[in-house]
Amino acid sequence: MSFTTDSTIYTFEGKLLKLSHESTETKTKMEVNVYLPKQYDSASSKSIPVLLYLSGLTCTPNNASEKAFWQPQADKYGFAVVFPDTSPRGAGIEGEDDSWDFGSGAGFYVDATTEKFKTNYRMYSYVHGELQTKLAEQFDKLDFDTISITGHSMGGYGALSGFLQNPSKYKSVSAFAPISNPSKCQWGEKNFGGYLGDDKSQWAKYDPTDLIKAYEGPSPEILIHVGKADPFYYRDHQLLPENLVEASKGTPFEGKVSVNYEEGFDHSYYFISSFTAQHAAHHAKYLGLSN
Template identity: 60%
Template sequence: MTFTTDTSISSFGGKLLKLSHDSPVTGTKMVVNIYLPHQYFDDETTKLPVLMYLSGLTCTPDNASEKAFFQPYANQYGFAVVFPDTSPRGANIEGEDDSWDFGTGAGFYLDATQKPWNKNYKMYSYIMKDLIPQIASSYDTLDTHKMSICGHSMGGYGALMFYLRNPDVFQSCSAFAPITNPSECQWGKKSFSNYLGDDKTLWAEYDPCDLVKKFTGDKRPILIHQGTADAFYAKDHQLQPEKLVNASTQSPLNGMIDLHLVDGYDHSYYFISSFVKEHCQFHAKYLGLN
């Protein structure tokens, strides 16, 4: 399988590619955006590291591509940015479009075990076994052996989960307003119970607060920004980054969760774009670029 380039857009000296491909993992057509900095075109012999960015509920790859402004910093440091989708689309499963926080746009980056979701909703395997290998085979000068991961909200949870499960794959991890304890919040309980059933041991395999206690990778900080004016943090308590900090005290990452609570910021891309510079600088360090 290969990518189809649907659109190529010049941006900040590099190019944003909007791609699609048929995924044998999800059984659907998947879309993904990749930003290639100017270094990709200036020097075809040097391999560039990759930053994976996972978006939140309801988002497509376009949201962050258009509003997060990773591009100038990707060019500054010399890394590509990959923006996967948030779920399969068009699986034609009854109920997948009934609510904004479950089904389409809300795949929760896991492999569903419960029917009918287990046929298509395999976002964990899609990213690890399909998307990353596809990028490696399609773009010779992108180095998927030097890759970091970042995300927002549901995608922030995804970034934490992927990193804690795969420290040999990802060099560093950061998150904007992440769901850190999905087993104990409304969004997570809804998705985990429907995708994974009632077996809480399966839930623990995807919950950062459980995974951090079993972390076996290098001791590197995890960077988190959380706005204090974010209603999902301050009122609804869907986002509980302090729980990850507390859970990490029983892990090798004790003292390594670098949590920044920033006054006045909400859950939007205004918040993300305000602090994306710090996150790019953080990842550039662990990708060996600064």
């Protein structure tokens, strides 16, 4: 089997599996959490849709599993939730543990091209390819042809970027406080520069604000929530959702990028968990689980 089940946790009405496996993309051991909803045990083959949740800087698969409260929403609608890690761990690259916002815990969902990182930091291909293929092989009740994607902060960027790079793969997309225009903020400049080098045409291949301008494919509404008291939004200007909305004009997504600015909310999982139900309802509609 591809995955080792390190623990099985009964939570709400389903089960959270903490899994690990050896990745061919990252050349490291990777951990991933999977929530199987209450419908899973009695389900038939390929009958449980999937929601892929990408976490933010410094996070592991455990943060959202413990704090976002996707489980009751998954039980309500009948979808599974996959929580990948945010980077390779223990690749042994000099300096990968020196900074909280680059390297370990900060893979930025790209396939690195710089010499130092290109062997291990292949999180784009891992998340959108290898991980899903291997999970589908081991969990035949999960329907990876009916899948949606969401995420927070770096993971919100990763969700938007992955959706826009893969027309028709994901049924819907949403994001919590996403880094919407990484080429224009410090986090993006640091990570794109470190993983992709100085050629900004390579950055544009992952930047949602560039990708949306050239997108051709189905155009479901994009749901975004941002806390107005989030310092990464109002003070540090790391998120830039306004740039994504502006870039959507004249594209199939014009009028469909719904950015909800929430008074008083910050960047934390208190914020995320407060709006999980709205995002779950959004995805359930596109996954064919509700009207």
